[in-house]
Amino acid sequence: MELTTKIPTRRTSQSKIKEVNSSTLKFGDFVSDHMLICDYKNGEWMQPHIMPFANLSLSPAALALHYGQTVFEGMKAFYMTNSKINIFRIAKHYDRFVKSLDRMAMAIVPEEIFTEGLRQLIDLDRAWVPKEKDHALYIRPFVIATESRFGVKISEEYRFIIFTGPVPIAYTRPIKVKVETKYVRAAKGGTGFAKCGGNYGGSYYPTQLARKEGYDQVLWTDSKENKYIEESGMMNAMFVVDGTIVTPPLSDSILDGITRDSLLTLARDNGIPVSERPVSIDDLETAFRNQTITEAAGIGTAAVVAPIGIIHLNEIDFHLPEYGPENVLYKLKQQLESIRTGHLADVHEWNCII
Numbered sequence: 001m002e003l004t005t006k007i008p009t010r011r012t013s014q015s016k017i018k019e020v021n022s023s024t025l026k027f028g029d030f031v032s033d034h035m036l037i038c039d040y041k042n043g044e045w046m047q048p049h050i051m052p053f054a055n056l057s058l059s060p061a062a063l064a065l066h067y068g069q070t071v072f073e074g075m076k077a078f079y080m081t082n083s084k085i086n087i088f089r090i091a092k093h094y095d096r097f098v099k100s101l102d103r104m105a106m107a108i109v110p111e112e113i114f115t116e117g118l119r120q121l122i123d124l125d126r127a128w129v130p131k132e133k134d135h136a137l138y139i140r141p142f143v144i145a146t147e148s149r150f151g152v153k154i155s156e157e158y159r160f161i162i163f164t165g166p167v168p169i170a171y172t173r174p175i176k177v178k179v180e181t182k183y184v185r186a187a188k189g190g191t192g193f194a195k196c197g198g199n200y201g202g203s204y205y206p207t208q209l210a211r212k213e214g215y216d217q218v219l220w221t222d223s224k225e226n227k228y229i230e231e232s233g234m235m236n237a238m239f240v241v242d243g244t245i246v247t248p249p250l251s252d253s254i255l256d257g258i259t260r261d262s263l264l265t266l267a268r269d270n271g272i273p274v275s276e277r278p279v280s281i282d283d284l285e286t287a288f289r290n291q292t293i294t295e296a297a298g299i300g301t302a303a304v305v306a307p308i309g310i311i312h313l314n315e316i317d318f319h320l321p322e323y324g325p326e327n328v329l330y331k332l333k334q335q336l337e338s339i340r341t342g343h344l345a346d347v348h349e350w351n352c353i354i
């Protein structure tokens, strides 16, 4: 495919790519050479620009810094066998971006700017897409409220930015999680389904408490009864019980994860039973006692599948069997990776190849 209208671009004179050491690379260590910026003023989006990655100049009164109008996306691009690059599921990320922006009463980035902006930015920084297995280019599109005014109001000015950076796959060792029954991440009618900064800020304190008790993350429960599992840390939660993939149904307090959707779709393609149903703490305890639960994991772009080794619930640490290549979620993850790198047919048209 040809790139359409060329976005004005100022290239860096000094690429930083030589600083990247892929064998010691950690998530979030490096940003690629360029970023895209597009401002919204007087009711319209201006011309986007691509320029060298640099600090922003922002008024200390910018509304995003005070009242939390910030929305982001997290997505990945993959190196394919034929030296093409695949930006995974752009359309679904864009749809979710729109839903998040809308919920936060922010200006909606036009699809053309989002999609063309991503394509041209990533094309320019192609050399930054890692070739190592399981590594990827992480992509962070986001919008912040930039109007400089310290009264409480909906901002009338916004900035859309995209930057990227090479990452290895996150978490591989099974994690220990604690079912959280005091604090909540999201409530009915709230912003849980939106990818907005505040959802993260509010979750840190309970996560920090869980870490002090020796757990990596919390399994969030519903805000009304603290009885039903909602998400695993900042990932969706999935379980395998009696050979069925079980995951909480989407709601306004659960984020519609693109990895969740991709794995459920692949499971259905493979004839693996899938059940999107409420999962109570007691259901989990019963499944542990009957030994019908074989897998539990956090599901998201960073790790794809972050296997859980221990779940603390009803005051007991329950252990899951060892996780390995025979597991259902392991196989689905492999399949997803094969589609993304071009080794398996992309029947659902998830890949955007540049």
Ligand SMILES: *Cc1c(COP(=O)(O)O)cnc(C)c1O
Pocket: 074, 195, 231, 233, 234, 235, 236, 255, 256, 257, 258, 259, 260, 299, 300, 301, 302
């Ligand atoms: C981003 C995110 C997820 C995972 O979504 P993916 O599209 O699969 O990366 C799940 N839960 C929360 C709260 C998130 O912010």
